[in-house]
Amino acid sequence: SPKDKGATVALQREDSPGNEEWHRIGNLGTVNEGGTYSITHIFGLPGTADIRVVVHPPRGMNAPGASTPVSYVISQPQNPLLTIQGSADPLSYGQTVSLSGVVSGAADKTPVTLLAHNSGGGHFAPVATGQTSGDGYAFTQTPLQNTLYEVVSAGHTSSTLVEGVKYGITATGSAPTAQAGQPLTFSGTVTGAPAGHVVYLERKGSGGIGLHVVDIGTVVGTGIVTSYSITHAFYGAGEGEVRVKVPGDPGHLGKASELIKIAITPSPASALRPEGVIAI
Helix, strand or coil, X not given: CHHHCCCEEEEEEECCCCCCCEEXXXXXXXXXXXCCCCCCCCCCCCEXXXXXXXXXXXXXXXXXXXXXXXXXXXXXXXXXXXXXXXXXXXXXXXXXXXXXXXXXXXXXXXXXXXXXXXXXXXXXXXXXXEECECCEEEEEECCCCCEEEEEEECCEECCCEEECEECEECCEECCCEEECCCEEEEEEEEEXXXXXXXXXXXXXXXXCCCEEEEEEEXXXXXXXXXXXXXXXXXXXCEEEEEEEEECCECCEECEECCCEEEEEECCCHHHCCCCCCCCC
16 A cells, blocks of 8 residues: 555565475565555576565555465576477466477477476476477477476477466355354365375464464365365354465465455353362
């Protein structure tokens, strides 16, 4: 907000997928008179990263606020003789990506080979062949897990392109309100995660920054689209926001549902149990 002119803005990276522990990276930014900010950061190593921005207003004003985290995949610098880039990154589970680039100085119809291996290990192996159109090429792929790609052509090898693949998740609550101690059920579907994979019910902290795990469930079912159900009772009266998150693993990036607003009302006096009397 423009009202937060002069506030400090910090870029943060999650320490590891799904643990909601964040640390600052790079330089700090400042909110200008238009309510905007800009932070430039150079990542040194390829791989996946969950990023958010936290704004710290001047002391005595509003509490700090955090943006919704976003996932990035950092690839290696390009080989100018043979480039490779993806049309989207990261991908949702089942999403198709176009991999394209330029073979410097290549004649039309020069052979091009696409190689890949998953991020869990192994060696690069050919997955598709084609030819240039002019000096450009393009392949279409639908990776179902985090995958590394390279292209070989005209005696050159491209840099490694990392394509991250996110699980999918939906979530709904059984009711928007409940009395303290009364269970609420949160259920939905997960795309790409196998049976037994953990899912977290998370609640936003009172300070508005970050979420913490309040309950745990597991995925059940077979096939690409599975399901889960988590029943949890909240005891503190008041309004809040929760979400369900399927954490990432070596093969996939994690994904969280949209926030769900809940309101917990105090329990009536009739629901309170009287203290026991001990005879001496």
